[in-house]
Amino acid sequence: MHATRRAILAGMAGALALPADASAATRAEILATMKRATRFMTDKAAVHGGYVWSYLPDFSRRWGELEASASQVWVQPPGTGTVGHLFLDAYHATGDEAYYAAATQAAECLMAGQLPTGGWNYLIDFGGEAAKAEWYATIGANAWRMEEFQHDWGNATFDDAGSSEAMQFLLRMYLDKRDPKFKPALDRALDFVLKSQYPNGGWPQRWPAGRPFTAHGADYTGYITFNDDVAGENIKFLVMVAQTLGDPRVGPAIARAMDVFLITQQPAPQAGWGLQHRVDDLTPAAARSYEPRALTTHTTAANAAQLMNFYELTGDPKYLARVPEALDWLSKVALPTPRPDGRTHPTFLEIGTDRPLYVHRRGSNVVNGEYYVDDNPEKTLAHYSSFRLVKLDALRARYAALKTTPLDKEASPLTHRGPLPRFFANQDFETSDLNGGGTLAPSPASPEAAAKLVAELNAQGYWPTPLLAGSNRYSGPGSKTPTPGDYSQTHVGDATDTSPYPTDRQVMGVSTSAFIKNMGVLISVVDAG
16 A cells, blocks of 8 residues: 555544636536546445445456355445545535535445444445355455455454554544544444454454364464555554544554554564564464565565654654664665566565565466565566555655654644544555556646536546456356466456456446546645635
């Protein structure tokens, strides 16, 4: 996930500063375009008020991170919670109750799909348990590279900010009008975060312990998880609660959560972190079969940045104390020269040796395929890079600036109550949505950009968007014998692999990411006017 999304104070920024002149398109035209685009999503795309990531124009096929059934909606961003945030943003910009009603529908969808423990799975299936089981046994089970979907764990996940975004959205909905119908689900969500936290401050990827699944090795979902910023998103939610509801339980939980970054940092000279860590001895652990037990450079960079965030949040110098050790280790393990794409570091480094570990695969599908690790940097995975871009100079500059700027602990945002920002959806963060370009980075907002979007909305009420990815329809389980061909650097294997993949046979369709980005531009222009 992108660092700007994951910074603790990311949600505390104000609206974009824009020119007030919207003469390139009248305010009435912009508002009418927003209303038509919203009606299309609520009346045509929504299922029980929820959304997936992309659709064919006739809705004959639809996708979240995998192909979805007609009864499913996606919780994982950019799904139902993201769209709900967008509708609430539109309400704040326009005062139009229709947007609040649309946001309410999204919230009610999430409340209907909330698990008894208070969290959410990646998706909600309104077809019932039998429909969900069939989906997992067919599309999920045959997605070779999508190991997290090959099994229904039967519990909630913090992965990819799905649960975190849902609870942040419910908090906003409750705070907006103090409507009591949102409070029970919000309370369950907060209890879920607090109860799932380990005494040492970390969170597992999934909770509570689910149905065992060891097809690819040990069950990794109970480890302390940093991957995809599980801890950072939960801290963000708790900070939002602290600043708005003042629940006395969240302060100690935030402190423990920040401190787990300190206790899991490994000793010098390998003063980094892994994607996840064991609960007992706090050492890095393996996860999916293409995520070996190792120190990881992008996680180390992200965690060092989080420690600097924590210093800004608390003014406590303990969070800066070992940042230089992490940065020194990142400097030591950098590639001799950046790769042609600018990436500077191997992803995985062997514990004890700093030897780069490169991940490959062989076979053609989930039945006969396997991932493996060696010393060869050639022909590594396309869907999970063995190399990362680490902006080490920027991290060092930020650390140096913080060291020369002592902060007042008494001025910590944790000790001050206040409202949340008016806008949330139009933030810069990475997603797994290939059809959305893998990002929700805000598009430049200007009157000219708004006029272009007014002109491009089609007669049906959506912005036609090239669908950059597709997937094979489920056609049965894969063969034990590999299909001829080289699938070592593809996103998809043979015809039985249901994993999504970039395609050069693009079709025009409906993109939820495009809807969010485009509406964000229009909201910004309306608000600035």
